[in-house]
Amino acid sequence: MPSTALRPEIQRFTDELIDKMLAGPKPVDLVTALSLPLPSLMICALLGVPYDDHDFFQENASFATRSDKTAEDDRRANEALGGYLAALLQAKMENPGDDVLSDFAARIKDGDLTLPEATLLSMILLIAGHETSANMITLGTALLLENPEQPARLREIDDTKAVAGAVEEILRYLTVAQFGQRRIAKEDFEFEGVRIEAGDGIVVPLPAGNWDPTAFPEPEKLDLDRKASHHHAFGWGIHQCLGQQLARIELQVVCGTLYRRIPTLRLAVDREELAFRPADSLAFGIMELPVTW
Numbered sequence: 106m107p108s109t110a111l112r113p114e115i116q117r118f119t120d121e122l123i124d125k126m127l128a129g130p131k132p133v134d135l136v137t138a139l140s141l142p143l144p145s146l147m148i149c150a151l152l153g154v155p156y157d158d159h160d161f162f163q164e165n166a167s168f169a170t171r172s173d174k175t176a177e178d179d180r181r182a183n184e185a186l187g188g189y190l191a192a193l194l195q196a197k198m199e200n201p202g203d204d205v206l207s208d209f210a211a212r213i214k215d216g217d218l219t220l221p222e223a224t225l226l227s228m229i230l231l232i233a234g235h236e237t238s239a240n241m242i243t244l245g246t247a248l249l250l251e252n253p254e255q256p257a258r259l260r261e262i263d264d265t266k267a268v269a270g271a272v273e274e275i276l277r278y279l280t281v282a283q284f285g286q287r288r289i290a291k292e293d294f295e296f297e298g299v300r301i302e303a304g305d306g307i308v309v310p311l312p313a314g315n316w317d318p319t320a321f322p323e324p325e326k327l328d329l330d331r332k333a334s335h336h337h338a339f340g341w342g343i344h345q346c347l348g349q350q351l352a353r354i355e356l357q358v359v360c361g362t363l364y365r366r367i368p369t370l371r372l373a374v375d376r377e378e379l380a381f382r383p384a385d386s387l388a389f390g391i392m393e394l395p396v397t398w
């Protein structure tokens with residue numbers, strides 16, 4: 106299914122979550138009200154994982170990107186998630202649906218995949234499918250609410266393409282995959298006067314590339330009209346992010362909806378009170394974002 110076909114469903118989930126926010130008491134933590142449930146609902150629908158189990162898998166998935174974990178936390182979370190997904194795959198071998206896990210289950214039956222391989226693939230997709238997108242929605246909202254002229258600009262834009270352009274700039278500016286991607290050189294080469302030999306390890310820092318003034322003049326300036334689609338927030342090359350189109354549409358729908366539906370949305374605490382994830386977390390993020398309107 107092309108990612109654009111998911112837009113109506115993403116819009117429906119976003120509207121329902123905002124309806125719920127508006128109907129409840131204020132202030133609201135945007136992470137629990139919107140940033141986490143929206144990508145979780147979408148990845149569950151795509152994979153065929155019951156969303157009712159979200160407390161269980163969100164808690165265990167969070168260890169993948171947390172820096173304050175022990176090796177024991179990691180082992181326990183991996184085992185719990187692995188066991189859960191292996192059982193789901195086995196169930197789908199008996200009763201398939203129209204989802205990715207059922208497709209994996211059919212491939213296990215055909216001998217193309219083993220159960221441990223399919224379990225690992227499902228785990229990567231489930232974790233990657235909601236953690237980074239949730240961080241981007243939260244941080245992107247905090248960034249825009251700190252610069253009130255920016256949500257106003259988004260409300261003015263009545264053009265999906267322009268909202269999509271704004272999202273590329275927010276992705277560039279924040280680059281939540283904050284540490285470098287690791288690669289191994291396949292051949293000898295020289296880069297900016299540095300000799301790299303085949304077999305050398307290379308760390309490619311995505312934030313540095315996305316704030317390179319030769320590629321993005323005045324990179325520290327958030328400019329929603331900037332042409333920023335050549336950023337590397339989703340990595341580069343054959344291992345670049347598999348879910349980038351889904352993530353883009355989720356962000357486009359949130360940016361095109363949230364400020365229109367709640368024009369007076371604002372932070373409910375001072376910026377200094379926001380609790381950021383530990384600086385060495387794999388994905389940069391905010392733990393809670395209290396907002397009001």
Ligand code: HEM
Binds near residue numbers: 233345
């Ligand atoms: C805003 C949200 C997201 C950001 C910023 C992000 C960022 C990234 C980055 C930087 C990489 C590494 C690329 C590289 O090494 O060159 C990556 C890989 C990956 N992402 Fe995402 N991602 C996001 C959302 C998602 C979603 C929604 C999914 C799943 C549906 C997903 C699935 C994956 C997978 C499976 C890989 C590994 C690809 C491979 O190694 O071949 N990501 N992502």
